[in-house]
Amino acid sequence: MPTHHLPYGLWPSPITPGSLAEGRRLSDLWWDGTGETLVWLEGRSGKGVLVCAGAGGDAPRDLTSELSVRARVGYGGGDMTVAGEWVYFVSEGRLYRQHLLHGAPRAITPPSGDAAAPTVSPDGRHVVYVYSLEGADGLAVVDAEGELWPQRLAWGDDFYMQPTWHPDGRRLAWVSWNHPCMPWDATRLHLAALDVGGTGVPFIVDDRVVAGDEGSGGAAAIFQPAFSPDGRYLAYISDLSGWDNLYLMDLASGEHRLLVGGEVDLGKPAWAQGMRAFAWAPDGATIYYERNVRGVVQLWAVDVASGATHVVDALAAYTDVSQVAVSATGRVAVIASSPRIPTRIVCYHPATGTVRVCARSETETVPPEILSEPEAITWRADDGELVHGLYYAPDTSRFHAEGAPPLIVMVHGGPTGQTRAGYASRNAFFTTRGYAVLEVNYRGSSGYGRRYRNLLHEQWGVYDVEDAVGGARHLVAQGRADPQRLVIMGGSAGGFTVLQALIHHPGFFRAGICLYGVTNLFALAAETHKFEQHYLDTMIGPLPETSERYWQRSPVFHADRIRDAMAIFQGEEDRVVPVSQAEAIVEALRRNGVPHVYHLYPGEGHGWRRSETIKAFYEAVLAFLRQYVLFG
Numbered sequence: 001m002p003t004h005h006l007p008y009g010l011w012p013s014p015i016t017p018g019s020l021a022e023g024r025r026l027s028d029l030w031w032d033g034t035g036e037t038l039v040w041l042e043g044r045s046g047k048g049v050l051v052c053a054g055a056g057g058d059a060p061r062d063l064t065s066e067l068s069v070r071a072r073v074g075y076g077g078g079d080m081t082v083a084g085e086w087v088y089f090v091s092e093g094r095l096y097r098q099h100l101l102h103g104a105p106r107a108i109t110p111p112s113g114d115a116a117a118p119t120v121s122p123d124g125r126h127v128v129y130v131y132s133l134e135g136a137d138g139l140a141v142v143d144a145e146g147e148l149w150p151q152r153l154a155w156g157d158d159f160y161m162q163p164t165w166h167p168d169g170r171r172l173a174w175v176s177w178n179h180p181c182m183p184w185d186a187t188r189l190h191l192a193a194l195d196v197g198g199t200g201v202p203f204i205v206d207d208r209v210v211a212g213d214e215g216s217g218g219a220a221a222i223f224q225p226a227f228s229p230d231g232r233y234l235a236y237i238s239d240l241s242g243w244d245n246l247y248l249m250d251l252a253s254g255e256h257r258l259l260v261g262g263e264v265d266l267g268k269p270a271w272a273q274g275m276r277a278f279a280w281a282p283d284g285a286t287i288y289y290e291r292n293v294r295g296v297v298q299l300w301a302v303d304v305a306s307g308a309t310h311v312v313d314a315l316a317a318y319t320d321v322s323q324v325a326v327s328a329t330g331r332v333a334v335i336a337s338s339p340r341i342p343t344r345i346v347c348y349h350p351a352t353g354t355v356r357v358c359a360r361s362e363t364e365t366v367p368p369e370i371l372s373e374p375e376a377i378t379w380r381a382d383d384g385e386l387v388h389g390l391y392y393a394p395d396t397s398r399f400h401a402e403g404a405p406p407l408i409v410m411v412h413g414g415p416t417g418q419t420r421a422g423y424a425s426r427n428a429f430f431t432t433r434g435y436a437v438l439e440v441n442y443r444g445s446s447g448y449g450r451r452y453r454n455l456l457h458e459q460w461g462v463y464d465v466e467d468a469v470g471g472a473r474h475l476v477a478q479g480r481a482d483p484q485r486l487v488i489m490g491g492s493a494g495g496f497t498v499l500q501a502l503i504h505h506p507g508f509f510r511a512g513i514c515l516y517g518v519t520n521l522f523a524l525a526a527e528t529h530k531f532e533q534h535y536l537d538t539m540i541g542p543l544p545e546t547s548e549r550y551w552q553r554s555p556v557f558h559a560d561r562i563r564d565a566m567a568i569f570q571g572e573e574d575r576v577v578p579v580s581q582a583e584a585i586v587e588a589l590r591r592n593g594v595p596h597v598y599h600l601y602p603g604e605g606h607g608w609r610r611s612e613t614i615k616a617f618y619e620a621v622l623a624f625l626r627q628y629v630l631f632g
Contacts, residue, residue, distance in 0.1 A: 008401045008434035017618035021611040030082035035327030045611040067091040071116035074531040077272025078117030088118045108146025116273040122169045173225040180534035183270040186213040189222040223267040229284045237267035265292045279324040320422025337423035340368040372431040379474040392437040405436045407481035411490030411497040418447040442467035460539035461553035491515030499555035511565040519556040519581040559588030565595040565628035571604030
């Protein structure tokens with residue numbers, strides 16, 4: 001039992017604003033052609049850096065120095081790939097090629113538009129990528145050395161993602177979709193034949209939709225096509241059954257077969273380019289995949305011939321894995337974490353059973369025993385629907401306090417997102433100080449099947465608010481949260497929920513913390529980027545038919561009803577939620593004398609990347625909570 005008595009929220013913590021600011025973001029990884037070198041992408045402050053290391057344990061080495069690696073199609077992602085001895089990456093909208101051992105990067109596309117998701121032909125001669133230029137998206141192809149001008153390969157749909165080559169180099173698969181759908185609503189899986197003759201770049205001679213919207217079996221959302229190493233199958237994830245299951249298409253017969261089914265999600269919403277959830281083993285006998293059960297995401301394997309599945313025991317300690325990559329020698333690499341293990345890149349060798357940590361996002365100096373393990377909890381909404389969440393109790397190994405702890409209700413973005421049970425430095429920052437945290441996977445969240453995700457259709461600003469309040473009430477009733485010290489916090493769509501909760505439930509929360517939150521739905525519909533241009537048609541309703549609903553749910557028009565203290569944080573260069581939306585709320589708070597703080601961060605967009613911003617943000621949050629929640 002701890003002998004030190006201190007009030008909740010005031011416990012000393014080894015997780016400081018400065019230590020959070022120094023953490024690195026690990027976002028993608030690929031093997032080279034030999035399977036002996038791993039290349040990954042690190043976010044260091046506001047810069048993306050490529051790093052490589054040998055599978056045998058060579059010291060990591062930075063590949064890029066002056067260029068910042070980052071793709072900017074939509075929300076980004078699809079920043080890089082590796083083929084043979086070369087890495088291909090995106091910087092400032094251009095594709096670059098660089099040798100893994102020596103030499104400087106060389107641009108292979110001109111400085112116009114944006115590029116993402118490069119994929120190299122099996123013979124190494126050509127690179128297909130997603131392009132976005134003046135509002136038009138498509139697939140383009142360029143020779144790998146950049147000697148020829150890029151050519152359009154596929155166009156006509158609103159969006160494209162996840163292009164992949166067949167091993168014979170004569171076929172290509174990709175996913176496309178059109179407004180008003182989002183990529184988790186309805187997409188099409190294309191299979192195209194290529195003409196690769198001559199000295200120029202390939203072009204498409206036949207393009208067929210083989211699954212998804214207008215494909216075999218009816219409308220569905222398709223995610224991540226990937227050919228088997230022998231070229232016999234095309235694997236993909238589809239939610240045709242109501243869950244993100246894994247399918248195989250036999251390319252000779254055209255038959256589609258469910259390989260891994262059941263009421264479990266194996267895919268994830270394609271918010272960004274370059275996302276992966278499974279990978280083939282080099283012999284084609286096994287597929288490694290992510291399996292998501294109530295926010296716990298682990299690495300599993302399926303035998304392609306028998307359909308038998310099993311968890312990869314060697315990595316079972318990790319409860320969140322992503323970006324599965326398998327080398328030519330059979331090594332498996334993932335980005336992995338658990339509530340007590342900060343994010344790492346981990347390599348597993350099935351032949352020997354060995355596991356090696358290739359990269360770490362943090363120093364890992366915090367004692368694991370003081371980090372809170374989340375508890376998957378559920379409660380009932382007013383309509384009887386079961387709502388999901390992850391509850392993090394405050395660390396009580398070092399300190400003790402009387403009564404129930406203050407609770408921070410965290411609302412994820414999206415709103416089609418999910419909080420998973422991996423390492424969350426933000427939550428650890430609070431729980432080690434004596435706060436409890438509830439991560440709300442409200443109706444509309446992913447990871448619980450298509451039906452649950454679709455419950456939020458036309459109900460955004462209603463169900464998410466009800467579920468945030470309902471989760472807090474559930475914990476208060478159990479004596480696990482202090483009803484006088486409830487805080488709601490969220491960013492982007494989560495920030496919108498924060499504002500709506502304070503408007504419609506004044507006095508329930510002691511305070512709200514809003515990061516780049518949506519405040520004006522009319523302005524969002526008119527000003528947001530192309531990717532989400534029609535998202536509100538589904539989440540709120542089409543305009544102008546439902547304009548009254550837009551007015552009712554736009555916080556900016558009802559901000560006079562906010563009475564509880566607020567902290568507003570905004571990036572000055574946010575293209576998704578412009579500064580004007582935040583400042584309209586701030587003006588209303590100022591006008592009505594509501595206690596508040598407002599922080600505008602230059603050089604930041606829709607989220608924080610710079611170390612100095614991250615440090616300043618957490619310092620400001622701590623000061624705000626002390627003033628308005630602990631002592632106010």
